[in-house]
Amino acid sequence: MELAAALTQSLEASELASAIAQGLDYLHQHQYPNGEFCSYFAPDAAMxxxxxxxxxIFPTALVANSLLSLAQHPQAEEMLTRTTGFLQYHMNRGGLWHHFTGLHPMRDPLPLDMDDTAxxxxxxxxxxxxxxxxxxVPLLLANRNRQGLFYTWFVARGWNANRTHWRITLPRLARPLRNLLLWRSVEATPGDVDPVVNANALYYLGDIPETQPVIAWLLRLIAEHQEAGCDKWYPDPHVVYYFLSRNYSRGITQLExxxxxxxxxxxAAARPDGRLGNTVLDTALAICTLLNWGAQPPELRPAVQFLLGAQQAHGEWPRWLVYYGGAKKLVGWGSEEMTTAFCLEALARYQAIIS
Known part of the structure; x- marks a missing residue:
């Protein structure tokens, strides 16, 4: 029995190493020379x-974050180096970022945002x-409402003592018609306060006095079963779980x-074929979430086996929408590169605990 278990573990380790190597090859071949990773928008979840x-900007940041788990691999390190330069190039005044690159027609009309920046x-x-x-950090902390929660957008509103905030936001007031048309054409408002955006701000800023309202809000959302649909950009609860759990793994134990x-x-969402949720993306995010919480339930290994079986011929995993463009979910963003990055993170994290 011990020999059989050892052989099984050795085979699993070999499968993991092979899948990770193929996935890294795929991403390495598909990264643009400037460090960006491909993203698409589509009207349906399966794209x-x-x-x-x-x-x-955001899809590339997400892919790179997942690659941090594989930084010991030369290919991953090379991709991270390229992406770092890409992201630094797109930094705006005050150390803020935009959702779109300079090539995009919405780059100028849409304000800088907290999610990308964090x-x-x-x-x-x-x-x-x-x-x-x-x-x-001071600029981010100046972009909060009276309850201490972070606004999604950096726009002029009320009194703000931060001078950089006004240098960034005042020029937009010179084009009121454009601003009016913008907010009428998108599923967002200048006063948006979104849970996952706040979770990502918490991930960057950490457990400090100013982020205590965020922690309390996130705990309340889970306690009240509001994670599904609580955020217009992230309606899938598995995505919410993932971003929330990253904070716990970062040492914010108040989320216990x-x-x-x-x-x-x-x-409870485990399927007979090993899936955790409905899709490959759900499963990858769920595996990462479980490991972020330090959990290794019996469902973990079948989920990993499901991911191994779902890998495509060129080393990628199928695209699926990761985040949406608003509450009505008319369009959303995803790509093979994004799904592949989350799957690689899940496999690498699992590999680390069995080795």
């Missing part, structure tokens, strides 16, 4: 009706990059009350 390339800042911090200099409820809900 099969139509699919259009969209040049965005995720990119956290990634650069993890890479040991002193960027921005000086820190953008959410740990077991989230684990239980993920396990």
């Amino acid at each position: 099969q009706e139509w699919c259009v390339h969209d040049s965005c 995720c990119v800042s956290a990634l650069l911090q993890a890479r040991g990059v002193d960027c921005p200099t000086p820190t953008n 009350p959410a740990r077991q409820p989230v684990i239980d809900r993920i396990v």
